[in-house]
Amino acid sequence: MAEATAARAAPARRRRKGFQTRRFPGLATFSAIFFGYLYLPIVILVALSFNANRTATIWTGFTTGWYGRALANGDMLQAAGNSLTIAVSAMVLSTVLATLGALGMSRRRFRGRTGVTALLSLPLIVPEIVTAVATLLFFVALGLQLGLATVILAHTVFCIPFAYLPIRARLEDMDPALREAAADLYANEWKSFLRVILPLLLPGILSGAMLAFIISLDDFVITFFTAGAGSTTLPVYIFSLIRMGVTPEVNAISALMLLISITFVSLSFVLASGKHRI
Amino acid sequence: MAVSAVEAQGVTKVFGSGAGEVRALDEVDVAIRQNEFFTLLGPSGCGKTTLLRLIAGFEQPTSGEILLEGQPIAGTPPFRRPVNTVFQSYALFPHMSVAQNVGFGMEMLGKDRRTIAETVERTLDLVKLGGLAGRKPAQLSGGQQQRVALARALANRPKVLLLDEPLSALDLKLRKEMQIELKRLQGETGITFVFVTHDQEEALTMSDRIAVMSAGRILQVGSPTEIYEKPTRRFVADFIGETNFLAAEVVAGEAGSLRVRLPGGRELSVLDAFEHKPGQTVTLAVRPERAELAEGGAEAQLAGRVENLVYFGTDTTYHVGLEAGGGFVVRLQNREGARRRHEVGASVGIRLPAEAVQVLRD
Ligand SMILES: Nc1ncnc2c1ncn2[C@@H]1O[C@H](COP(=O)(O)OP(=O)(O)OP(=O)(O)O)[C@@H](O)[C@H]1O
Ligand SMILES: [Mg+2]
Numbered sequence: 001m002a003e004a005t006a007a008r009a010a011p012a013r014r015r016r017k018g019f020q021t022r023r024f025p026g027l028a029t030f031s032a033i034f035f036g037y038l039y040l041p042i043v044i045l046v047a048l049s050f051n052a053n054r055t056a057t058i059w060t061g062f063t064t065g066w067y068g069r070a071l072a073n074g075d076m077l078q079a080a081g082n083s084l085t086i087a088v089s090a091m092v093l094s095t096v097l098a099t100l101g102a103l104g105m106s107r108r109r110f111r112g113r114t115g116v117t118a119l120l121s122l123p124l125i126v127p128e129i130v131t132a133v134a135t136l137l138f139f140v141a142l143g144l145q146l147g148l149a150t151v152i153l154a155h156t157v158f159c160i161p162f163a164y165l166p167i168r169a170r171l172e173d174m175d176p177a178l179r180e181a182a183a184d185l186y187a188n189e190w191k192s193f194l195r196v197i198l199p200l201l202l203p204g205i206l207s208g209a210m211l212a213f214i215i216s217l218d219d220f221v222i223t224f225f226t227a228g229a230g231s232t233t234l235p236v237y238i239f240s241l242i243r244m245g246v247t248p249e250v251n252a253i254s255a256l257m258l259l260i261s262i263t264f265v266s267l268s269f270v271l272a273s274g275k276h277r278i
Numbered sequence: 279m280a281v282s283a284v285e286a287q288g289v290t291k292v293f294g295s296g297a298g299e300v301r302a303l304d305e306v307d308v309a310i311r312q313n314e315f316f317t318l319l320g321p322s323g324c325g326k327t328t329l330l331r332l333i334a335g336f337e338q339p340t341s342g343e344i345l346l347e348g349q350p351i352a353g354t355p356p357f358r359r360p361v362n363t364v365f366q367s368y369a370l371f372p373h374m375s376v377a378q379n380v381g382f383g384m385e386m387l388g389k390d391r392r393t394i395a396e397t398v399e400r401t402l403d404l405v406k407l408g409g410l411a412g413r414k415p416a417q418l419s420g421g422q423q424q425r426v427a428l429a430r431a432l433a434n435r436p437k438v439l440l441l442d443e444p445l446s447a448l449d450l451k452l453r454k455e456m457q458i459e460l461k462r463l464q465g466e467t468g469i470t471f472v473f474v475t476h477d478q479e480e481a482l483t484m485s486d487r488i489a490v491m492s493a494g495r496i497l498q499v500g501s502p503t504e505i506y507e508k509p510t511r512r513f514v515a516d517f518i519g520e521t522n523f524l525a526a527e528v529v530a531g532e533a534g535s536l537r538v539r540l541p542g543g544r545e546l547s548v549l550d551a552f553e554h555k556p557g558q559t560v561t562l563a564v565r566p567e568r569a570e571l572a573e574g575g576a577e578a579q580l581a582g583r584v585e586n587l588v589y590f591g592t593d594t595t596y597h598v599g600l601e602a603g604g605g606f607v608v609r610l611q612n613r614e615g616a617r618r619r620h621e622v623g624a625s626v627g628i629r630l631p632a633e634a635v636q637v638l639r640d
Binding site for chain 2: 200
């Protein structure tokens with residue numbers, strides 16, 4: 001009897017304890033500082049990109065002139081063009097590979113499935129600098145000329161896990177009987193994929209693609225190591241500008257990149273939440 | 279004799295391996311005739327769905343063979359089998375409208391749009407979903423979804439239709455209507471129906487033949503009358519309707535006729551299909567409505583006392599405690615004046631007409 005009471009009380013006590021953690025007195029203040037630390041620099045950067053004065057510390061008036069100058073800068077445009085080419089290529093390639101991988105993994109349970117999943121998500125864990133150096137050495141060993149192609153190749157590889165995860169999640173939610181129903185209704189593998197699996201997977205695929213795009217667009221370290229002359233991307237270009245001092249122009253370019261990133265990440269979230277329940 | 283629509287020959291299906299092994303089907307032999315309404319009846323987990331999945335081709339038998347119209351179909355993928363399934367979980371395509379769902383099979387077969395549109399409309403009318411063609415499955419009730427699943431499979435006019443508890447989500451009235459509708463449809467179209475249910479009444483009223491399953495085996499196949507009147511196994515007699523079981527000793531017997539001694543010592547002559555030998559103990563099954571109550575009397579085979587009676591309007595059920603131990607249920611129709619009512623506590627005899635007694639195999 002006493003034992004039963006104790007057993008019943010135990011989870012209640014645990015629950016109360018969890019509750020207290022959430023009521024930790026300084027939590028609100030701590031959170032405010034944390035988010036301030038995270039986002040304040042970005043807010044300042046965006047604000048200064050509209051500052052008429054060249055010196056970062058003195059606010060003299062509002063202007064969109066720096067954006068005009070940035071958009072008229074040939075090197076900047078070239079870098080932006082490279083970034084776009086690389087991000088789009090890496091997005092398409094990694095999303096296709098991730099989709100095929102997810103489909104293959106869901107087909108049936110096989111030995112080493114967990115291992116394959118781990119391998120797929122490894123790029124999320126390995127320090128980027130290690131990947132960067134290893135990739136560079138690999139390309140050199142193969143005798144590949146560094147350029148847009150090598151960057152695209154490197155980006156595709158590290159974008160795969162980001163594209164894979166939302167697709168896999170979507171696939172996991174799908175009723176396996178739907179594939180059987182399609183087969184039962186005379187759809188061969190290909191038609192079943194086109195008419196049933198792909199439409200249901202599409203929100204996951206698009207979400208994965210957006211993530212891959214943004215990850216590629218933002219990457220610095222791996223690009224820095226694998227890019228050759230003429231294949232400079234926007235982050236690498238910004239870095240080279242900063243070495244000569246932070247100008248409002250750099251702020252403007254960075255703010256533009258921020259805008260693109262936010263747009264794509266938001267799109268990714270909206271798509272992942274999807275409109276069809278499966 | 280015409281070739282069977284579907285035939286299973288020694289089909290065994292084992293899931294998993296080692297300690298977690300599940301024998302979902304165990305040496306199943308069955309032949310389903312052309313244009314037959316064939317029902318698989320059995321408790322949950324006995325392997326009904328597994329047998330359907332093997333016929334549809336979603337699973338491969340561990341051993342044994344399945345034939346479709348006499349042809350082995352082991353190498354034929356599901357999408358080439360002239361078989362359609364009404365899934366237990368419906369499995370409707372969530373991104374397609376009701377009409378697109380129903381037309382999907384015909385579209386895959388390359389039928390022209392006019393034919394598809396007409397057939398979809400006709401089939402939806404048939405399952406009484408005429409006005410809902412434009413809805414998505416998520417906008418339908420469970421019963422409506424189930425009818426879409428039915429329409430989607432029916433629209434293709436397959437040779438064999440596999441129905442996995444297709445009426446389970448419907449309310450009683452709609453269920454009765456759909457039972458009649460399905461039965462009529464099956465007669466008209468000449469499609470062979472393999473119908474799964476664990477509702478014995480549904481099985482008895484709809485089927486041409488019933489296979490009673492238990493733990494991966496088919497215990498008995500027969501017409502509803504055979505299954506009900508002449509069960510060969512205790513499980514079958516017990517699963518369908520109410521049954522009294524009596525243990526009796528064989529005292530003499532040859533060539534299908536036995537003389538058995540009942541509990542209490544009286545003897546009775548019964549028909550036997552299983553070549554039991556004198557000295558053996560056999561189990562007798564007697565339906566409550568086939569036994570009769572007598573006033574003690576010498577012609578009764580069992581003696582006891584009325585312990586309880588339940589009045590059902592059309593009939594009355596008497597629970598009799600036997601002198602030799604155990605209980606026995608007798609159900610009598612309440613045809614006014616035809617029978618005397620027996621009160622609780624009254625001594626009664628139970629008469630067992632020879633044709634009311636079924637000797638079980640085990
Ligand atoms: N894919 C599977 N893996 C492992 N075991 C399975 C699998 N499918 C079915 N089983 C097992 O096989 C047995 C038969 O299952 P089946 O689905 O055929 O039962 P059923 O007669 O259709 O039951 P119900 O009336 O509940 O639908 C069950 O014990 C079930 O747990
Ligand atoms: Mg089932």
